[in-house]
Amino acid sequence: MNGQRLVNLIAAISAITVFGFTLGLMFPLLALILESRGIKADVIGYNAAMQPLGISLSLFFIPAAVRTFGTKRTVIGAAFLTAAVICMYPFAPIFWAWFGLRIMHGFFVSVLFAISEAWIVKFAEGPWRSRILALYTSIMALSFGAGPSLISITGIEGALPFLIGAVILASATIPMFFVKDEEVDEEDERATTVLGFVRKAPILIVAVTAFAIVDAAFLSFLPVFGVKKGLNQETAALALTFFILGNTVLQFPIGWVADHMNKRVVIAACALFTGLCTALLPLAFGTVFFWGLLLVGGAASAGMYTVALGELGDRFSGHELTTGTACFSTFWGVGALMGALGTGLAFNHFGPDGMPYSLALVLAAFFGIMLLNLRSPPKGA
Numbered sequence: 001m002n003g004q005r006l007v008n009l010i011a012a013i014s015a016i017t018v019f020g021f022t023l024g025l026m027f028p029l030l031a032l033i034l035e036s037r038g039i040k041a042d043v044i045g046y047n048a049a050m051q052p053l054g055i056s057l058s059l060f061f062i063p064a065a066v067r068t069f070g071t072k073r074t075v076i077g078a079a080f081l082t083a084a085v086i087c088m089y090p091f092a093p094i095f096w097a098w099f100g101l102r103i104m105h106g107f108f109v110s111v112l113f114a115i116s117e118a119w120i121v122k123f124a125e126g127p128w129r130s131r132i133l134a135l136y137t138s139i140m141a142l143s144f145g146a147g148p149s150l151i152s153i154t155g156i157e158g159a160l161p162f163l164i165g166a167v168i169l170a171s172a173t174i175p176m177f178f179v180k181d182e183e184v185d186e187e188d189e190r191a192t193t194v195l196g197f198v199r200k201a202p203i204l205i206v207a208v209t210a211f212a213i214v215d216a217a218f219l220s221f222l223p224v225f226g227v228k229k230g231l232n233q234e235t236a237a238l239a240l241t242f243f244i245l246g247n248t249v250l251q252f253p254i255g256w257v258a259d260h261m262n263k264r265v266v267i268a269a270c271a272l273f274t275g276l277c278t279a280l281l282p283l284a285f286g287t288v289f290f291w292g293l294l295l296v297g298g299a300a301s302a303g304m305y306t307v308a309l310g311e312l313g314d315r316f317s318g319h320e321l322t323t324g325t326a327c328f329s330t331f332w333g334v335g336a337l338m339g340a341l342g343t344g345l346a347f348n349h350f351g352p353d354g355m356p357y358s359l360a361l362v363l364a365a366f367f368g369i370m371l372l373n374l375r376s377p378p379k380g381a
Helices: 003-036 041-058 062-069 071-091 096-123 129-154 160-170 194-200 202-228 233-260 263-284 288-315 318-350 354-375
Strands: none
Touching: 003 041, 003 071, 003 096, 003 129, 003 160, 003 202, 003 233, 041 096, 041 202, 041 318, 062 071, 062 096, 062 318, 071 096, 071 160, 096 129, 096 288, 096 318, 129 160, 129 233, 129 288, 194 202, 194 318, 202 233, 202 263, 202 288, 202 318, 202 354, 233 263, 233 288, 263 288, 263 354, 288 318, 318 354
């Protein structure tokens, strides 16, 4: 790996992990504020779903923005616009205005995330790709975990947690200035469409969607789950920190395994472990095993995405790689939309335990799909 490529990789990872801190802060912060105002769980889910909706819409904007402004200016602009939206939350009326704000939030965040992650996958080329991506996921998990932990210090009242998040996110632009990337050639502008990419890599898209369902459900509802089961707000927020910190403990070993064996087998194993840990949460609540399940389940769930990213980088390059990361972002948005809405409904109809049990069913279905794929992988899967 040459010097500039290493600088590019470090700068891109630094920028996206600062973004991770803000995202890890905003999901539980907004959910806890709404819950404290007496908003029902299913309505909290509808509100949380607006952010993934904005993420899904961004795919139609990213290619045109990159062609017009270039990747670096597009990413920096998206970071500042996201910070501006975050500053608006505490001053906007709760909670109808938050529907529009969360659509804009998801839209700008997706632009920042998709382009930065394309840089990371591109610059992590070589036999260590999955381990480098695992290291990136672990570092970003730390930033995600620091977000909910900030709530335990600032509380949920007032503008302070929002302003801290906005300042930290704006600082993400600093390392971006050190990235040097080749612009896309005109000949490479025969853009692969979303549907075209899905046909080339359907199982990767399903893996990202399954991960997103779990990710959004835990980010939006794990603190609410904890409060409903008897935890105070600060401890409930720390439960999400435990789930996210699991990534930092086991992500690199997962990447090492993925670099040495069939990545589809690793994804299937991660889905199995995530489903088992999730299903056991209600039984283990109130014991030390609850926290252990959060750690292992968090690591395994993120492993699904990390290994899918590794295969994406192995199979695609150039414009197809950029399209692939944009598709990953879009289908993360689709899956997160399903996760937020579905978990809210499960909460409303079956109580707090409806969250882990419904997610376990989703993961069981995905594990079945992976087993079928491993037995007879279709062409271009």
